[in-house]
Every structure is written in structure tokens, then in C-alpha cells.
Amino acid sequence: MTGATSIRKLPSLSGLHHRRNPLEDNPFFHPSDGFYITTSDVILAQVAYDLSAQSQSRVAYHRAGPRREIMYEPSAVKAAIVTCGGLCPGMNTVIRELVVGLWELYGVREIYGIPAGYRGFYSMEAVKLDPKAVHDWHKKGGTVLATSRGGFHLHNIVDAIQLNGFNQVYIIGGDGTMRGAVEIFKEITLRKLEVGITGIPKTVDNDVGIIDRSFGFQTAVEMAQQAISAAHVEAESAVNGIGLVKLMGRSTGHIALHATLSSRDVDCCLIPEMDFYLEGKGGLFEFLEKRLKERGHAVLVVAEGAGQEMIPRNESQKQERDESGNPVFLDVGVWFKSVLKDWWGREHPDELFTVKYIDPTYMIRAVPANATDNLYCTLLAHSAIHGVMAGYTGFVPGPINGNYAYIPLEEVALTKNKVNMSDHKWAWVRSVTNQPDFETNFKGQSL
Numbered sequence: 001m002t003g004a005t006s007i008r009k010l011p012s013l014s015g016l017h018h019r020r021n022p023l024e025d026n027p028f029f030h031p032s033d034g035f036y037i038t039t040s041d042v043i044l045a046q047v048a049y050d051l052s053a054q055s056q057s058r059v060a061y062h063r064a065g066p067r068r069e070i071m072y073e074p075s076a077v078k079a080a081i082v083t084c085g086g087l088c089p090g091m092n093t094v095i096r097e098l099v100v101g102l103w104e105l106y107g108v109r110e111i112y113g114i115p116a117g118y119r120g121f122y123s124m125e126a127v128k129l130d131p132k133a134v135h136d137w138h139k140k141g142g143t144v145l146a147t148s149r150g151g152f153h154l155h156n157i158v159d160a161i162q163l164n165g166f167n168q169v170y171i172i173g174g175d176g177t178m179r180g181a182v183e184i185f186k187e188i189t190l191r192k193l194e195v196g197i198t199g200i201p202k203t204v205d206n207d208v209g210i211i212d213r214s215f216g217f218q219t220a221v222e223m224a225q226q227a228i229s230a231a232h233v234e235a236e237s238a239v240n241g242i243g244l245v246k247l248m249g250r251s252t253g254h255i256a257l258h259a260t261l262s263s264r265d266v267d268c269c270l271i272p273e274m275d276f277y278l279e280g281k282g283g284l285f286e287f288l289e290k291r292l293k294e295r296g297h298a299v300l301v302v303a304e305g306a307g308q309e310m311i312p313r314n315e316s317q318k319q320e321r322d323e324s325g326n327p328v329f330l331d332v333g334v335w336f337k338s339v340l341k342d343w344w345g346r347e348h349p350d351e352l353f354t355v356k357y358i359d360p361t362y363m364i365r366a367v368p369a370n371a372t373d374n375l376y377c378t379l380l381a382h383s384a385i386h387g388v389m390a391g392y393t394g395f396v397p398g399p400i401n402g403n404y405a406y407i408p409l410e411e412v413a414l415t416k417n418k419v420n421m422s423d424h425k426w427a428w429v430r431s432v433t434n435q436p437d438f439e440t441n442f443k444g445q446s447l
């Protein structure tokens with residue numbers, strides 16, 4: 001297979017001097033040949049190719065990991081760590097590993113936590129951190145630094161970075177945070193400040209693009225099983241029982257999809273990426289009628305962003321936004337419970353029916369990370385440190401097909417990871433649930 005490989009350029013700080021990596025003297029590392037990553041080490045963006053195709057151009061990213069030379073004098077590093085947006089399992093592990101990694105691997109002693117998200121840069125006192133202070137943070141849900149939405153005032157933030165003399169900034173957040181990090185990176189560059197900026201992608205929704213998955217996502221899917229199992233028990237213990245579970249997923253249905261595939265108890269999974277309808281041939285009610293007749297119970301999993309356009313709302317509800325500008329949803333679970341009860345009351349007024357609605361959303365994202373995610377958070381944090389210490393900036397560390405790479409920040413900020421409704425995974429969901437193919441049914445009806 002021929003074809004050019006274009007390597008995504010990584011911005012790097014120019015005004016710093018090369019130094020020997022202190023890992024050379026670290027008693028736990030014995031850097032041998034191949035230990036240090038060089039500029040020729042790359043990670044291909046995709047691993048699946050059609051070899052029969054003549055020539056295909058390939059995209060590659062610089063590989064993450066320690067470089068032989070670093071660009072900072074460790075004693076001159078003053079690092080800031082901030083967490084923004086919604087909670088996600090593992091945030092505290094990333095903070096902990098940034099602190100321990102900077103301290104133990106590179107001998108950095110000036111490490112600060114910025115409280116309460118972006119606003120904390122200019123409105124709160126930075127908190128000095130060291131390995132002792134963070135030693136058990138990986139066992140705690142949430143973020144000890146606290147987070148917030150909104151409060152992004154670019155000049156206040158960059159002024160504060162400059163005033164406090166931070167020369168490394170580790171920004172942990174989701175798609176919104178990454179968009180903010182791009183603006184900070186651009187302003188730092190404009191001001192010609194020698195400050196390394198890196199974004200560590202975080203969102204329980206797993207809606208950040210390019211990387212294999214967001215940390216905390218697997219923990220969230222694992223926790224969702226408990227809610228789905230409870231809904232299944234409630235449903236099968238009732239006459240004509242429906243177990244209804246709402247999961248997180250503002251604009252993507254990854255948690256609902258993966259929880260459905262893992263649990264095997266789900267009869268219908270509804271996500272924001274799909275259109276579905278309730279009444280008529282091929283609709284949800286026809287499907288549930290059949291399922292209740294066959295089994296006497298059914299389990300419905302719905303992502304919070306699914307069906308929002310079907311829920312009646314007044315003008316102010318249509319306009320409502322959270323502090324970051326994200327649309328505020330109406331509770332699709334409460335709406336579903338009422339439409340299901342209306343439907344059954346109309347069709348079977350004299351038959352028993354019950355809907356048990358479970359909303360585990362905040363419970364799921366507030367738990368500590370599981371073992372897999374804790375390991376992932378460690379590798380992610382260390383990748384970030386190695387990249388910043390090597391003088392890279394404006395980048396996001398993350399696994400691509402299992403190998404950690406450095407991706408330009410702007411590329412990540414602009415790429416959303418939506419569920420691909422035409423790929424095998426969604427077909428697998430439909431084969432596991434036997435739910436209606438709403439899109440095809442709908443098209444068939446409108447022909």
C-alpha cells in the first residue's frame with residue numbers, strides 16, 4: 001500500500017533551552033535504547049486499511065512519551081491544574097497523577113490546583129499541591145479542586161496565568177473546556193508567553209472526538225448496569241411492568257449504547273443520534289404492546305438527550321441554557337413515564353400497568369474510577385507531563401487505537417464523537433434488543 005503519511009504538527013515553545021531529561025538519574029527507570037520517544041515516532045490515526053486500494057494517504061500523530069531532552073528547568077516550573085465542566089469518574093486520579101508525576105518523574109516542586117474551574121484562575125486562591133496532599137485522591141469521586149460551568153473570561157484567565165507566573169497549565173475538561181483551552185492557547189501565543197498548555201479530555205458522555213474513549217466512561221457504563229438490573233427486577237416483578245432508565249448523554253448515546261450491550265436486559269435503547277416515534281405502525285407503543293403480551297415486562301433505556309424535540313416546552317424552556325451555554329434539557333424520563341401511562345390508559349383502561357423510572361445519572365458520574373479507568377488516568381496524566389516537559393504546547397494526550405499520541409488541541413476541540421447509526425455496533429444493539437428499526441419504518445410509512 002503506497003501513499004503519503006502526513007504527520008500532524010505539534011506546536012512547541014521556542015524560547016526555552018534543551019536540558020537532559022532527569023529520568024536519566026531516576027532510580028526506578030533505566031532508560032535503554034528505545035526508551036525515549038523521538039520526532040520520528042508516530043501513531044497512525046487509523047489502523048484499518050484496504051490493501052487492495054492503490055494509494056491511500058495516512059494521517060499520523062506524534063507519539064506520546066518521554067523525550068531525551070526536556071525544555072524546562074524543573075526548579076523553574078510552576079504548574080497549574082484545573083478541572084472544568086461536569087463530573088466524571090477519574091478526575092481526581094488525573095489530578096493526583098499529574099502531581100505525583102511532575103514531582104517524582106521531573107522533580108517539579110511548584111504545583112498548584114485551581115479551584116472551581118476556569119473562573120478559579122481569576123477569582124480564587126490557587127492551592128499548593130504535593131504527593132502527600134493528593135495521596136488518596138484516586139479513591140474519591142468528583143474533583144477535590146471543585147469544578148464549574150461558565151465563568152470563561154479569556155483575558156482574566158490569561159492575565160491570572162501571567163500574574164501567577166504559571167508556565168505549565170493542565171486543563172481537564174470536556175468538549176466545552178477544550179474549546180476554551182484553544183482560546184487560552186491562542187492568547188498565550190499572541191502574548192508570546194512561554195507557557196505550555198495541554199488539554200486532558202474528560203467527559204462522562206464520551207463525546208470528545210479522535211481519542212479511543214474518554215476516561216471515566218467505562219466506569220459509567222459499569223455503574224449503569226446496576227440501574228438497568230434494578231429496572232429489570234422491578235419490571236419483571238410487576239404485571240405489565242416497564243423499567244425505565246435515563247442515562248447521561250447530552251448529545252451522544254455512548255453510555256446508553258454500551259450499557260445496553262453489556263446488560264442484555266434492555267428491550268429498547270433510545271439515544272440522541274436517532275429519530276424514533278411512539279404511535280402507529282412500527283412505533284414504540286406497538287413494539288411495547290407486543291413485548292408486554294409476550295413477556296409481561298420490558299426495560300427501556302433512554303439517554304437524557306434523546307427525544308428532547310418531542311417534549312412539549314414553553315418559550316423560556318426552549319431558550320434555557322446552563323452557565324456554559326449548553327441547552328438545558330427537560331427530563332425525558334419523567335416525560336416518558338407520563339406518555340407511557342397515558343398510552344396504556346387509553347388502550348387498556350382495565351389492565352394493570354406500571355412504570356418504574358430510575359434516574360442514576362449523577363450517581364453514576366460521581367463515583368470513583370474503576371481499576372481500568374484509574375490505570376487509564378495515570379497513563380493519560382503522565383503522557384501530558386512528558387509532552388509539556390518536552391516543550392510541546394496546544395496539544396491533547398490520548399489513546400488512538402490503544403497507543404498514546406499527542407493531538408493538536410484545536411483538532412480535538414472541533415471533533416465530536418457521535419454514535420454512528422450505520423455501523424456494526426448499532427446493528428448489534430438492535431439484534432440484542434429486537435427494538436424497531438424506527439428510521440426504516442418511518443421512511444416506509446412516509447413513502
Ligand SMILES: Nc1ncnc2c1ncn2[C@@H]1O[C@H](COP(=O)(O)OP(=O)(O)OP(=O)(O)O)[C@@H](O)[C@H]1O
Nearest residue numbers: 085086149150152173174175176177179180203324
Ligand atoms: N466555546 C467556548 N469557548 C470558551 N470557553 C468555553 C466554550 N464552551 C465552554 N466553555 C467553558 O468551558 C467550561 C466547561 O464547559 P462545559 O460546561 O460545556 O463542560 P464540558 O467541558 O463540555 O464538560 P462536560 O461535557 O463533561 O460537562 C466552562 O467554564 C465554559 O464556560
Ligand SMILES: O=P(O)(O)OC[C@H]1O[C@](O)(CO)[C@@H](O)[C@@H]1O
Nearest residue numbers: 086087204205248249250304322
Ligand atoms: O452537571 P450539570 O450542569 O447538571 O449538567 C449535567 C450534564 O453534564 C453531563 O454529565 C456531561 O456533560 C451531561 O451528561 C449532563 O447532561
Ligand SMILES: [Mg+2]
Nearest residue numbers: 174175176203
Ligand atoms: Mg460538554
